[in-house]
Amino acid sequence: MDKLLSSDSVPPMTTGRRDLRRIHAHPDNWYPVAWSRELRPGKTIGTRYAGLPIALVRPREGGSVFALEDRCAHRQVPLSKGTVKGDSVQCCYHGWAYGRSGRCIDVPYLGKGKLPNGVRTYPCREQDGLIFIFPGDPEKAEAQPLPALAQVANPAYKTRRFGRTIKCHYSFMHENLMDMNHQFMHMKQMGEMKPRFLGQERTPNMVEARYSFARTGGKQPIGEALIFGQKRDNSEKYAHRDVMTIRTVYPHQTLSIRTGDNDPVMDLWISYVPQDAKQLTNRVFGLLSIKRPGIPGLLDLAWPFLTAFTERIFREDREIVEMEQEAWNEQNGDRNQEIFPVICNLRELLAECGLPARYDTPVDATAAEDIPADVPEQANI
Amino acid sequence: MDKLLSSDSVPPMTTGRRDLRRIHAHPDNWYPVAWSRELRPGKTIGTRYAGLPIALVRPREGGSVFALEDRCAHRQVPLSKGTVKGDSVQCCYHGWAYGRSGRCIDVPYLGKGKLPNGVRTYPCREQDGLIFIFPGDPEKAEAQPLPALAQVANPAYKTRRFGRTIKCHYSFMHENLMDMNHQFMHMKQMGEMKPRFLGQERTPNMVEARYSFARTGGKQPIGEALIFGQKRDNSEKYAHRDVMTIRTVYPHQTLSIRTGDNDPVMDLWISYVPQDAKQLTNRVFGLLSIKRPGIPGLLDLAWPFLTAFTERIFREDREIVEMEQEAWNEQNGDRNQEIFPVICNLRELLAECGLPARYDTPVDATAAEDIPADVPEQANI
Amino acid sequence: MDKLLSSDSVPPMTTGRRDLRRIHAHPDNWYPVAWSRELRPGKTIGTRYAGLPIALVRPREGGSVFALEDRCAHRQVPLSKGTVKGDSVQCCYHGWAYGRSGRCIDVPYLGKGKLPNGVRTYPCREQDGLIFIFPGDPEKAEAQPLPALAQVANPAYKTRRFGRTIKCHYSFMHENLMDMNHQFMHMKQMGEMKPRFLGQERTPNMVEARYSFARTGGKQPIGEALIFGQKRDNSEKYAHRDVMTIRTVYPHQTLSIRTGDNDPVMDLWISYVPQDAKQLTNRVFGLLSIKRPGIPGLLDLAWPFLTAFTERIFREDREIVEMEQEAWNEQNGDRNQEIFPVICNLRELLAECGLPARYDTPVDATAAEDIPADVPEQANI
Structure with missing residues (x-):
């Protein structure tokens, strides 16, 4: 009876010194996170990058899409369940509101002077029907161009x-x-x-x-x-x-x-x-x-x-x-x-x-x- | 590009020195575990308190409801799958029987002299359509009153x-x-x-x-x-x-x-x-x-x-x-x-x-x- | 209020020194892994023994059933998704082929001289409508008889x-x-x-x-x-x-x-x-x-x-x-x-x-x- 080694006893294949399936995608790149058609004006949707919850917000009056961490700073429920008002999004639970910069700009039951911390933002761009974010170091986003997207803009x-x-x-x-x-x-x-x-x-x-x-x-x-x-x-x-x-x-x-x-x-x-x-x-x-x-x-x-x-x-x-x-x-x-x-x-x-x-x-x-x-x-x- | 801290990098909120969501309810209290209407005379049902399986037993002939650990002492299957006989419940598998005190009172294929250990009991009360147990130290149950239950007993x-x-x-x-x-x-x-x-x-x-x-x-x-x-x-x-x-x-x-x-x-x-x-x-x-x-x-x-x-x-x-x-x-x-x-x-x-x-x-x-x-x-x- | 010990506080029942439910079946025995009727000539099916994936292969032209580890040596996808050709099975993904001995006998896009490692085999027998494998030490398989299977072969x-x-x-x-x-x-x-x-x-x-x-x-x-x-x-x-x-x-x-x-x-x-x-x-x-x-x-x-x-x-x-x-x-x-x-x-x-x-x-x-x-x-x- 011929017996070969089980694949379990073969030493694992490593690339350099790491298991390739434990290597994470490098965050200092632009990644698509939604199709443009998924996000209508005056709406917000929730999406993900590598476990990070992301709220994409499209203001009604023509402003560009922006991306916030999809957790209210108050009690961590998704901001994407909230309401878009002008250039800001208001959490559905107790009404805390956040602007494009991620800063908390209103807590309805609190004086204006002492607003709490806001939420993280992600550099965000939209091109040819795709919405991209830059999940890594935001300082590096500007220098990194968006990829060329097949022939999507070519009428031929x-x-x-x-x-x-x-x-x-x-x-x-x-x-x-x-x-x-x-x-x-x-x-x-x-x-x-x-x-x-x-x-x-x-x-x-x-x-x-x-x-x-x-x-x-x-x-x-x-x-x-x-x-x-x-x-x-x-x-x-x-x-x-x-x-x-x-x-x-x-x-x-x-x-x-x-x-x-x-x-x-x-x-x-x-x-x-x-x-x-x-x-x-x-x-x-x-x-x-x-x-x-x-x-x-x-x-x-x-x-x-x-x-x-x-x-x-x-x-x-x-x-x-x-x-x-x-x-x-x-x-x-x-x-x-x-x-x-x-x-x-x-x-x-x-x-x-x-x-x-x-x-x-x-x-x-x-x-x-x-x-x-x-x-x-x-x-x- | 404005970047705020992610909520993951905010230090966790603690109450005293503990995460509130890791604080367990104190067991030295009366907790409702079933509606009275769920448990008909001569029947037993299974319920839970904080992972503890509990068999509630209502004797047919007017005795008060009692609460046992919902695991037969023999092979740990739920007693609530068993049969109520008088003031006792008999396990569905090999027929071991337990009284109101939790003691094993019969093993059908064993002499009466050498009965095995029984199961844990819980103080149990019924009021205004709710069945309560006291999951903590049973010595403290008597001194602890049941809560007032809204206006359930008030005809107005x-x-x-x-x-x-x-x-x-x-x-x-x-x-x-x-x-x-x-x-x-x-x-x-x-x-x-x-x-x-x-x-x-x-x-x-x-x-x-x-x-x-x-x-x-x-x-x-x-x-x-x-x-x-x-x-x-x-x-x-x-x-x-x-x-x-x-x-x-x-x-x-x-x-x-x-x-x-x-x-x-x-x-x-x-x-x-x-x-x-x-x-x-x-x-x-x-x-x-x-x-x-x-x-x-x-x-x-x-x-x-x-x-x-x-x-x-x-x-x-x-x-x-x-x-x-x-x-x-x-x-x-x-x-x-x-x-x-x-x-x-x-x-x-x-x-x-x-x-x-x-x-x-x-x-x-x-x-x-x-x-x-x-x-x-x-x-x- | 009578209180007995919870079954959680009873010391665990051990058999010798081990929890019986942590004792594994001894692999040096013949175990049935499929009904004969599940595996038609010229086909392969996947089955399991204790977490081991096993591909059973029945050649079309009358050869006996054989059992391979159900993972291609190349990328570990199931060989049982592949195709039986004569006395061999070809992986569905890139076409690597394995014989009855588990050896890799063909990689369609590679010279014949430098074939990679193959896969593990299991001793395999078929009797009275059941397919058995011997998951343990293959040297011991020969000496171990198949069990008697009720009266399956008795016309009475x-x-x-x-x-x-x-x-x-x-x-x-x-x-x-x-x-x-x-x-x-x-x-x-x-x-x-x-x-x-x-x-x-x-x-x-x-x-x-x-x-x-x-x-x-x-x-x-x-x-x-x-x-x-x-x-x-x-x-x-x-x-x-x-x-x-x-x-x-x-x-x-x-x-x-x-x-x-x-x-x-x-x-x-x-x-x-x-x-x-x-x-x-x-x-x-x-x-x-x-x-x-x-x-x-x-x-x-x-x-x-x-x-x-x-x-x-x-x-x-x-x-x-x-x-x-x-x-x-x-x-x-x-x-x-x-x-x-x-x-x-x-x-x-x-x-x-x-x-x-x-x-x-x-x-x-x-x-x-x-x-x-x-x-x-x-x-x-």
């Missing part, structure tokens, strides 16, 4: 916004997308596609992987035909013709597909925002831009098919990364045996650019369960 | 019994009711009411707060008109005419409304009984007495409206105190910035009269979740 | 297969079945039956208890009449006529009923397989063989009644053992006051033959909740 493209909360560490998401050998998993959706690794690049805050593909079996799905603007058979003519470039530009990720030197036929920007304090869940904000083909209106007509196609792909990815997280929870650490060099580089990047978790205690298996199960998926635009 | 009043389990420490309940500035939260139900603080009193086991009110906006709700026995407009004539007195007479609470020196138009007795061992959930037992107006039958006719009105108020209170508890769980401690003197006094009273939790370990966020979600609300009488 | 009997996952330590199951004084609990199903203890036996790996019964009240249920092949009244004629023999032959259990020296009218084999790492849940695999009566087809006709009857009994047992486990969780240890000598012997056997839990940390009340609630009951055969 149509962009789908998508995302939901996924119960895994953000690093599993980066590795999933960059390792195109997982194309194997999408065989039912895409047919048999053989990836060829073309090369990689590494800079201090970036890893890039390039692939081409050849169809070795199955029919081209409609969703894919839409992306390329043409139907293709399995002949040599189309094999390895397009180049897919995947980049992690810390902390976000992009994927583009080009045929020759033309503009990309597809351009994806995607961000994985830690939700809970242990960062074992993330909320995805994705922008998928597809180049409009020559025939006007065709892409709009075909949009529901493309949406359904990408949703099926995304569901398979979600299921597998959540299974990876479950294994990590049960094994209480990373037992990966990664052999693909670009993924080893990506892991190194994520470890170097991130922050070790402050409290490196063993994570119990229920940690990821504390998060509300399913955030409803965003509607398409 | 009609009394509503209400309550449900709420996922928060009992102290949040006391603070919620005594700080009438939270009237702000009930604006939708009550219209705009401006409270005026009239004064307070403090004795070793009591804090009292007095308020009057003026309507500054909105219409008087029907429920309120019923309580005062008359419709009122927003004129000066009614402003600050009634006095509301709220008392915590440890460990219970009362609220009464008087117009002049007359009998109260409304009289509330309310108790918050810890359910789990960490005392982060409580079951409310409330008795709300309304003075019958001159026209006979009017109050009975209007009762459903009054019930619905008070339920809506109570639901808003429940939601906010559960949010306070959630914040405490996440912040792992009390970050309150309390500035209202009578509430500061109330906190001091609750801390002084209570007991520090024996095991003062950090409470994890799931603690309050271990409790069965919703105990169905008691029907009105 | 009809056998029902049943089972589900139960949220308690396996030892509660053994004690429940062997202590026939719990007949008291089944009074509603069986009428009043008085057990008489006839004697016991103890060998190093076996405890046997023998009982007879007399009906003292109620009518004989149909299910029972079917088992005995005759209707019986409550007369002396039938009292204490049959002998019930219950054995724990470590780690499994049997129960048979005989009338005189004849073949048993009923023969039960039952196994309680730990599911989670703390072994506070178990999955039951039961084989209940009933002797066919003289009239051909009668037993088949009556089978649904017998099934419903045994299910009701089994449900009562499940509810009570889960309550025992809940009490143990809350009291954080065993407070049993066991006085029945054969059960004391059984506890000793289970403690001596088992293994102390490696990590003897206090078990929190939610431990047993981590297990998926209800595994659907197996269909009858």
Whole structure:
């Protein structure tokens, strides 16, 4: 009877000296925390970054969105349950009010002279339908530019916004997308596609992987035909013709597909925002831009098919990364045996650019369960 | 960019030297644990006090209710799943039987001479539709009187019994009711009411707060008109005419409304009984007495409206105190910035009269979740 | 006021020096982990033994079932989500493939020369509709015979297969079945039956208890009449006529009923397989063989009644053992006051033959909740 070592007895895989799933996303970056359409004028909503509760406030009269700690200074109930009045938000419980600066500006039953402490604020910006905050050192926010968001502002493209909360560490998401050998998993959706690794690049805050593909079996799905603007058979003519470039530009990720030197036929920007304090869940904000083909209106007509196609792909990815997280929870650490060099580089990047978790205690298996199960998926635009 | 301190970096608010939410209710008091109507003759039901499982037993032939530890001495399964026989209860599993004294009086498959140990008992009394136990030192029970229960025995009043389990420490309940500035939260139900603080009193086991009110906006709700026995407009004539007195007479609470020196138009007795061992959930037992107006039958006719009105108020209170508890769980401690003197006094009273939790370990966020979600609300009488 | 000790202040019951509920089942035994019918040719399913995830693989072309650790060596996702190809299983994510020996035999995007480590295997056998694994030292598997499985292979009997996952330590199951004084609990199903203890036996790996019964009240249920092949009244004629023999032959259990020296009218084999790492849940695999009566087809006709009857009994047992486990969780240890000598012997056997839990940390009340609630009951055969 042949007996191999159990994966539990394999020494844990570490990146540098740390378990990658205990590395926190670096807060000195802009992270999306809501879609603009979620927050109507004169309203406030609650959102999260890595366990921090955040109240986003949009004044009715055209002022820009601002972000406060989502706990009243008085009794810590969410300010996002309160009421927006002009440029301030009033707590729903005893009516304490806070301005854009986080200062407490009114306690209805108290003289004006002796107002208590206020709440923390976060630098906040809105662009192309996304609301970003800068959770780290606010002094560094100004110097840090917002990321480029696919082709969302380019009229030659149509962009789908998508995302939901996924119960895994953000690093599993980066590795999933960059390792195109997982194309194997999408065989039912895409047919048999053989990836060829073309090369990689590494800079201090970036890893890039390039692939081409050849169809070795199955029919081209409609969703894919839409992306390329043409139907293709399995002949040599189309094999390895397009180049897919995947980049992690810390902390976000992009994927583009080009045929020759033309503009990309597809351009994806995607961000994985830690939700809970242990960062074992993330909320995805994705922008998928597809180049409009020559025939006007065709892409709009075909949009529901493309949406359904990408949703099926995304569901398979979600299921597998959540299974990876479950294994990590049960094994209480990373037992990966990664052999693909670009993924080893990506892991190194994520470890170097991130922050070790402050409290490196063993994570119990229920940690990821504390998060509300399913955030409803965003509607398409 | 203005940055204030996060509430996590504010030093925790302590009352004396302890976190108020880690102070346990003092067991040397009578606490209600069930409504009389829940326990029919010849039956037994299971209830809880602060994690202690309690079997209440009502003999069929007129004997008084008694209270046993709700674990068979044999294999610790609930005696409340068993059968009442005369003045004893027989465990459902192997048939061990226990008398009113807690002694094991029969093991069906064992000789009578060598009976095993029995189970703990609790002093138990029944009054005005409530069953009370004394969870602490039984020697002290006799000397401790039962509390006065609103106007439940007064035919000039009609009394509503209400309550449900709420996922928060009992102290949040006391603070919620005594700080009438939270009237702000009930604006939708009550219209705009401006409270005026009239004064307070403090004795070793009591804090009292007095308020009057003026309507500054909105219409008087029907429920309120019923309580005062008359419709009122927003004129000066009614402003600050009634006095509301709220008392915590440890460990219970009362609220009464008087117009002049007359009998109260409304009289509330309310108790918050810890359910789990960490005392982060409580079951409310409330008795709300309304003075019958001159026209006979009017109050009975209007009762459903009054019930619905008070339920809506109570639901808003429940939601906010559960949010306070959630914040405490996440912040792992009390970050309150309390500035209202009578509430500061109330906190001091609750801390002084209570007991520090024996095991003062950090409470994890799931603690309050271990409790069965919703105990169905008691029907009105 | 009489006050007895609370069960919390009774010293914990230990067997030798250990809490019985912290003793793990000994892995050097064959344990059933699936019904044969659950695993079709060319398929793989995931199962568990004491927290170990196990992929069972049945090749399409007649090879025997084999068992691998259910985690891909690459990224630890379940191999049981993969695809069976010939005598190997291919991971669903990146396509790594493993043979019967656990060795990694293919990584589609890697040269053949440098294959990575594989996964652990478990000795695996299939008999009479059950798939067994040997979770302990594989060197010892060969020498250890499979248990005899009731009368499943005997055409004179009809056998029902049943089972589900139960949220308690396996030892509660053994004690429940062997202590026939719990007949008291089944009074509603069986009428009043008085057990008489006839004697016991103890060998190093076996405890046997023998009982007879007399009906003292109620009518004989149909299910029972079917088992005995005759209707019986409550007369002396039938009292204490049959002998019930219950054995724990470590780690499994049997129960048979005989009338005189004849073949048993009923023969039960039952196994309680730990599911989670703390072994506070178990999955039951039961084989209940009933002797066919003289009239051909009668037993088949009556089978649904017998099934419903045994299910009701089994449900009562499940509810009570889960309550025992809940009490143990809350009291954080065993407070049993066991006085029945054969059960004391059984506890000793289970403690001596088992293994102390490696990590003897206090078990929190939610431990047993981590297990998926209800595994659907197996269909009858």
